[in-house]
Amino acid sequence: MTDIVLDASAVLAMVYSEPGGNKVYAAIVSPLYSVSISALNWCEVLTKLSQKSPIMSAEKMAAILPGVEVVPFSQVEAEEAASLAKSCPSISLGDRACLALASSLNAAAWTTDKIWAQIPVSAKLEMLR
Numbered sequence: 001m002t003d004i005v006l007d008a009s010a011v012l013a014m015v016y017s018e019p020g021g022n023k024v025y026a027a028i029v030s031p032l033y034s035v036s037i038s039a040l041n042w043c044e045v046l047t048k049l050s051q052k053s054p055i056m057s058a059e060k061m062a063a064i065l066p067g068v069e070v071v072p073f074s075q076v077e078a079e080e081a082a083s084l085a086k087s088c089p090s091i092s093l094g095d096r097a098c099l100a101l102a103s104s105l106n107a108a109a110w111t112t113d114k115i116w117a118q119i120p121v122s123a124k125l126e127m128l129r
Contacts, residue, residue: 003107006037007098007112008044010110010128015049015064020112020128027110028068036069036105038077040097077101088119099123 004027014021014028026034037045049056062068080100081093088096095113102109102123109116110126117127 002033003105004033004035004126005098005102005105005107005109006035006041007109007111007113008041008048008094009112011037011041011045011065013112013128014102015045018112023128024110028065034069034107035102036071036107037065037066038097038101039070039073040094042070044094061083071101073097076104080091080104084121088121090094090115091119 006024010020010024013019013059014024028035046061048062077097077100080103081096084091084096084099091099092112095116098109098111099116099121101107103121104120107110108124108126109121112126112128114129115126116125
C-alpha cells in the first residue's frame with residue numbers, strides 16, 4: 001500500500017474538477033492507497049469551500065472523501081513545520097503541515113502548488129500539474 005498525504009490544493013482540484021483532480025479521486029477510491037490529510041489542510045479545504053458554498057459542511061466534505069484520514073497536527077509535525085519555515089520561507093503554514101505529515105508518515109505529499117518543486121524538502125512530492 002502506498003501512503004499519500006493530500007495538500008488542500010489537491011483536494012480542491014478534485015472538488016472543482018481542475019487538472020490533477022481526477023488523479024486525487026482515483027487514489028481516494030483505490031484500495032492500493034492509504035490517503036490522509038493534515039487537520040490544518042482539512043481546515044483550509046473547509047474554509048475555502050464555505051466561502052464559495054454556504055451549504056458545504058464538514059460532513060458533506062467527508063462524504064466526498066471516503067476513507068481519507070484527517071490527522072491531528074501533533075507536536076512532531078508542528079516542530080517539523082516550524083523547521084521548514086526556515087528553509088522554505090515562501091510556503092504557507094498549511095503547505096508546511098502537509099509536508100511535515102508526509103515526512104513523518106514516509107508518504108508522498110500531493111499538491112498542485114508548483115512552487116513546491118523549487119523548495120528543498122525531504123518528503124516525496126507528487127506534482128499534480
